[in-house]
Amino acid sequence: MxxxxxxxxxxxxPKPPEVLAAMTRTMEEAGGNAGRGGHRLAVAAGEILYQVRDTVAVFFGCSDPFRVTFTANATESINLILKGYLKPGDHVLVSPLEHNAVMRPLQFLAQQNIQWSVLPSAKDGRIDTTLIEPMIRQNTRLFVICHESNVNGVIQPIHEISKIAHSFHIPLLADCSQSAGSVPIDIDSDGIDFLVFTGHKSLFGPVGTGGIVWGSQANIEQITPLKQGGTGSVSDRYDQPDFLPDKFESGTLNIVGLSGLKAGIDWINRNxxxxxxxxxxxxxxxxxxxxxxxxxxxxxxxxxxxxxxxxxxxxxxxxxxxxxxxxxxxxxxxxxxxxxxxxxxxxxxxxxxxxxxxxxxxxxxxxxxxxxxxxxxxxxxxxxxxxxxxx
Amino acid sequence: MKQYVILVFTSSHAIGIEQKLKKMGVPCKLCAIPRNLSSDCGICVRFDETNLETVEALVKTLSFDIQEIIATNY
Known part of the structure; x- marks a missing residue:
């Protein structure tokens, strides 16, 4: 059958055959550990990693490849931002169509007196932008919006929502797990501060790839890393580096998977x-x-x-x-x-x-x-x- | 000819600079960092003195800080 x-x-x-070929090529020809050591296989891996960063950045209209942070998936990306940015007493506004990748970390953070409210919407869950302003509180610190619902496919008016959020100096996290690769996204003109993506859906990469693209106005200094550890840089210190991309990328990255992600995005661009x-x-x-x-x-x-x-x-x-x-x-x-x-x-x-x-x-x-x-x-x-x- | 290296804080930045210089047609090479220059285990970008001004101009446009540009016998 x-x-x-x-x-x-x-x-x-299926994934485009180019994705599988790229991953095999990386294993065969760039099998070193990116950012660790200076031998040819490590450098080859590092060069691939840079090209993936550049490809992702360009795809989302970001001019700086180092404002791309790689994670294992969108869930990790969302956890990084929510746990690294929010402080006790903060309030968050969410869409009515959020995934548990957002709701479970928020529920966890409720123990720290971080509260959330659901934005008013039409019957299909599309946010009614005329009703946003009364929902904003003095302590509202973040909007979290699922760009495209994974249940009914509703696409949210991200640009209109971010305009209102920014007029109150509140950043917007867009969970683009479903939309990335399917709906055109330009991080700055759409007004996204924290663009969360996963690699294995409409970007056609393999599972285990994802990340965050930081908007040009996003204040990264305010965000504490989710994890600390080896980065292959400033190795004489116990302190976590405070510069991108290393600040948020401790531990060996999934370079094989990421090379597949690049091939997936290249396939979208070609087609x-x-x-x-x-x-x-x-x-x-x-x-x-x-x-x-x-x-x-x-x-x-x-x-x-x-x-x-x-x-x-x-x-x-x-x-x-x-x-x-x-x-x-x-x-x-x-x-x-x-x-x-x-x-x-x-x-x-x-x-x-x-x-x-x-x-x-x-x-x-x-x-x-x-x-x-x-x-x-x-x-x-x-x-x-x-x-x-x-x- | 006198050689220089760009010392950076992370290998990702070295590769980023190398890719930009290559796009600009500036000959350069990624090398292991000379141990007398840094305790880091990463890589640096080596180039010759004829391109010093170009490299210095590029460095001013980067989104990240470098450590320094050093003349070397390496």
Whole structure:
């Protein structure tokens, strides 16, 4: 049975072959430890690392490659900023569609009297920018916005939100885990201070890659590193370096994975992201238009097409989500993602908590045939006669 | 010809300078740091005196501080 991969919001699959080739080449030809030692393999690794930094910086409109910090994933990036920037007594404003990568660190920080509130929004979770100002308190120190929801794909008006935040001298953290590589992002013109990304979704890198791009106005001196340790620099001191990139990058970096991330971004650049996105949008709209017409299927997506990313969710009335997803896999080869998607805040907001939804996410590798197979399968599920799996 | 090295605080910066100089067509080389110059275990950028002014001008545009530029027999 052919696999119809619709779990691209968890991680994209397949990756471009160039990603695998780059990683193998790095292992073979640049197998030293970047920043540690001066022999040719260490320097070769360091040069690759610099090129990845430069590629990431340019991709997000950042002029300085050293304002890119690499981490293992977006969760680590978010933890770094929240725990390194916020102080006891601070207040944070979040979107109603945040992932637990944000909510769990915030819940942890609540022990230090750091509070959070949810910004008002439309029914789909898109923030209503006219209602932001009254939410800002004297101690509000940060906005945290999930740029594209991993549940319903709603894209937030980052630029408008940051304009309001900045008028109160409050920085904005954009969690671009879903949007990076899928939605055009320019860090400074979008007004992002802390741009968090993961490498393994729409940037087509491997898992274990991610990072932060620091906006040109972001005050990095205010942020304490999440970890301290070896950097290969100022090694005669016990103090952590205070300069970029070493301040936040203790420990050996995943140079093999990062070389794959660069190959993924190069692939996007070669294929023109706008072109990839518009082809994806056409497929997604066909998908959404057809399933919205199916009786018993409730779709969770953006209210307006222009605010829709490549992800959406659905439920089939009175049918257990787990059964539906398993049937899709075993009977049709369709790989979806069922549950709460590590986003209980979003599911509570969408009234799909605790059962969650079945999530679908397209990628540039998704074909029209894939979408047709999914539509037919969802129709079959919706037409199923009641069984033990019905609620 | 007299040789110089740029001492930096981290290998990442050495590689960043090397990449910029190469783009500018300035011959340079990444080398292990001479032990008499620094206790660091990283690398530095070596170039010859004909490019000293160009390198000094570039250094002023960087987003990070360097340690220093030193004449060397290395």
């Amino acid at each position: 052919t696999i119809v991969y619709m779990d691209n919001a968890a991680t994209t699959w 023109q992201m706008n072109q990839l996105s518009s082809e994806k949008d056409v497929l997604l709209q066909k998908f959404l238009d057809e399933i919205r017409a199916i009786k018993r299927v409730q779709v969770f997506c953006a209210e307006k097409k222009e605010n829709q990313g490549g992800v959406f969710s659905l439920i089939i009335e009175r049918l257990d989500n787990g059964f539906a997803a398993q049937w899709l896999d075993e009977e049709k080869g369709i790989l979806s993602r069922v549950g709460l998607h590590c986003a209980p805040l979003a599911h509570r907001f969408l009234h799909t908590f605790p059962a969650g939804t079945i999530r679908f996410a397209v990628s540039p590798f998704t074909t029209c045939e894939d979408v047709e197979i999914c539509i037919d399968a969802i129709k079959m599920l919706a037409e199923k006669k009641e069984t033990a799996h019905f609620l």
